[in-house]
Amino acid sequence: MIFTIDKVSASYWKVFINNPPVNIFDPKFSVQLRETMEELEGNGNLKVVVFESANPDFYVAHAELIDIFEFPKGTGETGLSISWPDIAKRLEQAPFVSIASIRGRARGLGSEFIQAFDMRFASKEKAFFSQPEIGIGSFPGGGGLERLHLLTGKARALEIILSGNDYDAETAAAYGWINRAFEDDKLDAFVENLARRIASFDKKIIATIKSIMNERVVIPKNEHIMETQHRFFASLTEPEATTRIKNLLDQGLQTYGDVELNLGKYL
Numbered sequence: 001m002i003f004t005i006d007k008v009s010a011s012y013w014k015v016f017i018n019n020p021p022v023n024i025f026d027p028k029f030s031v032q033l034r035e036t037m038e039e040l041e042g043n044g045n046l047k048v049v050v051f052e053s054a055n056p057d058f059y060v061a062h063a064e065l066i067d068i069f070e071f072p073k074g075t076g077e078t079g080l081s082i083s084w085p086d087i088a089k090r091l092e093q094a095p096f097v098s099i100a101s102i103r104g105r106a107r108g109l110g111s112e113f114i115q116a117f118d119m120r121f122a123s124k125e126k127a128f129f130s131q132p133e134i135g136i137g138s139f140p141g142g143g144g145l146e147r148l149h150l151l152t153g154k155a156r157a158l159e160i161i162l163s164g165n166d167y168d169a170e171t172a173a174a175y176g177w178i179n180r181a182f183e184d185d186k187l188d189a190f191v192e193n194l195a196r197r198i199a200s201f202d203k204k205i206i207a208t209i210k211s212i213m214n215e216r217v218v219i220p221k222n223e224h225i226m227e228t229q230h231r232f233f234a235s236l237t238e239p240e241a242t243t244r245i246k247n248l249l250d251q252g253l254q255t256y257g258d259v260e261l262n263l264g265k266y267l
Contacts, residue, residue: 002018002019002032002033003015003016004018008164011047012049012050012195013040013048014052015051017051017055021256022055022105022254022260023053023060023110024060024064025061025063025109026205027070033084034086034087041090047199048096048098048195049097051100052101052102055104056108057104057256058115058260059102059104059105060108060110061101061110061254061260062107062110064254065248065253066256068236071083083149084142085226088113091117091118094210095210096206098117099117099118099119102121103126103127103184105127105128106130107128107129107166108132108140108144111131111148111177112140112143113157115134115143115148115151116147120267121178121187121191122172122192123169123183123202125189126184127172129172129191130160130165131144133164134161134164135164136241136244136245137243139161139228141226141228141231145161146221147229148161150220152175165264169181
């Protein structure tokens with residue numbers, strides 16, 4: 001199983017991500033994430049869930065680039081017909097709080113994965129973030145063009161997306177990409193204390209706070225997300241993108257090694 005759940009209490013769960021070798025967001029990841037989301041939604045007592053990686057080098061590396069056109073359909077309940085945008089919207093609208101506790105690389109769809117969470121905290125020493133799509137001749141298609149600028153502002157989002165570079169956790173925190181960066185040995189205690197504190201409060205009030213904020217704050221529109229998604233898939237069929245992707249795969253992309261550890265250098 002890619003996702004295992006530690007049911008700390010009825011109101012507080014932890015989800016561990018483990019898709020060796022580098023936690024690629026592939027079709028199997030998408031299917032099991034949807035199943036995990038259904039289990040979370042099915043717990044009427046759940047107030048807070050923390051997602052962390054079992055791999056300290058990779059939180060979620062990026063989307064799988066060989067089988068990317070094989071991703072499953074969404075439930076349609078959110079009005080989004082592709083699995084990942086559908087799950088992201090469900091996380092945004094869920095009556096429980098979602099927290100990403102990040103060690104390792106969160107690039108591309110991995111970055112867009114954490115953007116859908118309510119809060120994001122990371123290890124100063126071990127967390128790195130990137131939207132590397134420009135380096136494969138494309139652009140963010142999993143919500144990055146819709147959500148990142150809401151966290152960082154337009155200018156910083158453009159810097160991130162147009163550079164394709166890796167950003168350390170302290171810079172990501174300064175930009176608003178994540179909430180805060182902690183020394184690695186302090187991250188777990190902070191997230192644990194925050195999650196337990198939230199779990200001690202009234203579920204109805206937690207859900208009301210999220211609902212009102214979603215009504216008051218601009219969140220991505222379904223039609224914008226789907227238009228970007230379709231244009232993203234179309235961009236991957238262009239000769240520039242297919243050549244760049246093949247070159248990276250030939251050098252070791254999607255395997256544990258220097259390309260994945262230092263992707264910005266290879267783009």
